[in-house]
Amino acid sequence: MMANRKPNSATSRLKQDYLRLKKDPIPYITAEPVPSNILEWHYVVHGPENTPYEGGLYHGKLVFPREFPFKPPSIYMITPSGRFKTNTRLCLSISDFHPDTWNPAWSVSTILTGLLSFMTEKSPTLGSIETSDFEKRQFAIQSLDFNLNDKVFCELFPESVTQIQNEILKRNAMEAAERNNCQEQITQGNTEQSSFQAAITNLCVIIGFAAFAYTVKYVIRSLGTD
Structure with a gap:
């Protein structure tokens, strides 16, 4: 019976988090669960102004355990950013690397807000890399073309796809x-x-x-x- 309740608990909680996220969006971040699996969410970080990430779109994913919210998710960055290794579990206090610091009251919004905060800092951790601000700005430019070749990104974030296409048209016109x-x-x-x-x-x-x-x-x- 316990095994049956856990996935239902995770599903119920994630549905609540999704409704809250739609009602109260996070600045600079959009997120969507995979339609066929609510335990896998994908997010897009819109590079904040006055940072080396400005103008970039960074796609990543959250993989939640069936025991969520009692256990934390795995966090990945898929788009090269100059800050994180791609397709690698990130070692953050809000990820499954640190179950001892996890708080079950934390929501998807809390996780994504924490990720953005850590992204704009320079603190090293397992899964992070060190690059110059110039290199990060180059990654920001390249992120647009990179994401258009990602099928999951294009399916889950059609508005971002339209934004990228418009930016590329503008960039090509300027060039x-x-x-x-x-x-x-x-x-x-x-x-x-x-x-x-x-x-x-x-x-x-x-x-x-x-x-x-x-x-x-x-x-x-x-x-x-x-």
């Missing part, structure tokens, strides 16, 4: 505009250079004619004197 601007500058430079070369050529021709005319005049004068 195309920059290329056109560079090409125009090159063309303008070549035109100015060609005009300068033509002016020098014309000046040389004029000087040549003047010298030729002077020479002819001098020869004629010399003949007349003789």
Whole structure:
């Protein structure tokens, strides 16, 4: 009987957490359970402003035990971020690495809020990596294309997919505009250079004619004197 109650308890609790999450969303994070398995949730962290993650979308997952909320979940990051190893259980006080610090009163919102807080810090832990802010910003740019190739991400977060597609279109348009601007500058430079070369050529021709005319005049004068 106990074995039967535990999964029901987890399912009931996670459904309550889902309703609370929809009613009171977490800043910078969206989360959805897998339709066929409520014990597996996927989340997307929207890189907060004024951090190296700004502009990035970071996909990860939570895997809850059947004993939840009495036991903590496993936490994974799937999208490369420069902060965490991918597809690796993260060692956090809110994860299954530390069941001794787990509090059954903590909800999915609590877990995701704690994850975001740790992500924006620089404290090392098992599953974290050390990279520069510059590298993190590069990962933020690359995260958009990375997530579009993730089937689960695309199925669970269609709004994020639309956001990414719009961002990529905007980015491509800006890159195309920059290329056109560079090409125009090159063309303008070549035109100015060609005009300068033509002016020098014309000046040389004029000087040549003047010298030729002077020479002819001098020869004629010399003949007349003789």
